[in-house]
Amino acid sequence: MIRLEGINKSFGRLHVLRDVSLEIQKGEVVCLIGPSGAGKSTLLRCINHLEPLDSGTIYIEGTPVYRFTHGGRQVVDPDSKIEALRSEVGMVFQSFNLFPHFTALENLMVAPIHVRREPRNEVRRRALALMAKVGLSDKIDAYPHELSGGQQQRVAIARALAMQPKAMLFDEVTSALDPELIGEVLRVMRQLAAEGMTMLIVTHEMGFARDVADRIVFMADGVIMEEGTPQQMFSAPRNERTKQFLQTILERNAELGEDTTAFPASPSA
């Protein structure tokens, strides 16, 4: 479904992604974890080219999109091709980024109507169904500023779904939320996962990752250090960095007196 091949990305002298390759199967839910600054978000943003790549290729359903060939010469796909790709891959941001001048329902409808040129009635029907799905049928006419963070993020998820994407990217979507609002957003994501949506999720919610992911990918310093099933990653990580990272999280959670059942056994075990 999505295949990344040898992705490199630098910000100035900072090499944030080093030769990253990753493949996500159709219907698979992959959680990307790791310390901050590992390049997780950058990787996600590279997939739909919100960040231009330095090198490497991204394949969406086998079609390579936007690549930089080696040997100095760049091969860059036209904007229209990248726009088409983006419209097929939904993205949800940490900061919601709803359009403040549109109501919730209009936020869902604007892209299908103007980008896909679908008939308004049909789009409206779908948008209403999606608002129901994220549990916000009573908020269709609300403007984003009238909604709580959790509600805004659920609208943002619905907005991405309104384009009927083939895959969804989630970039730390609960990090900006008050703790009591995180659950409602995760619930929507769990439901999506259960319905078989292809999802790539950058998250710090380890309990959620454990429950929902088919595969956990651990990144540090711009490199994929280790990947595996949640079971294997959380109970028997092989990589030193993974152990360290999970240990830190475990200690933090213990300190906060939070539920540590995300880790059935100590990561160092």
Added chain:
Amino acid sequence: MRDIFSLFNFSGAGEYLPDLLRGAVISIELTLCVMALSLVFGLVVALARMTRFRAVRAVATFYIEIIRGTPALLQLFYIYFVLPAFGVKFPPFTAGVIGLTVNYSAYLSEVYRAGIQAVAKGQLEAAQALGMSRSLMMRLIILPQAIRIVVPPLGNYFISLFKDSALASLITVKELIFTGQIIAATNFQYFAIFTIIGAIYLAISYPGSLGVQYLERRMKIGYRPQRRAPIGGPTRGAPQGAVS
């Protein structure tokens, strides 16, 4: 002594007041024409300045720098007195409209640009992530939000334009100041006439500036991260880019 008192003589006001009001109407017409045109051209220049096409960008930047670096009066003189030498001749009012539009479009384009750039980066990313093209994004997402940001500063420019319309008197447009000068040259009641003119300007500008303040408050409603807009009256020569 008699001369001093005659200075304060408003007795002839009844005779020349209608003339002054006619002049005021010309001033207002001039202002409205220039504002309407500048709102459009200013946006065009702003978009030209932000396009991907380097040549277009260079032309727009060149234009803005020339206009901002020379007096508005000189620009009016150029159009009214210099262009006829090249066979391009306009009547005074038209020349005034063209000159002030050329001038104000440059300033307004910077207001627009600042407004467009003040739209949160996350908005662009969200629009891009939904597959919107640049033009779609500009039309549906950026401009509607930028409008809210630029309305108060545009209002301030509107008010200063009304005062700057007085410059057109120097290319013989029969607006308020020009009319006053003509009348004063015949009856010498400078104090009375220019005081009345001042009162007329104030009577129009002050409500205008209250209106701008009202708009400023209106535009803030419903938006989360609002930086403070500069409060106060007309701001000709306000620091560029200081758009709320």
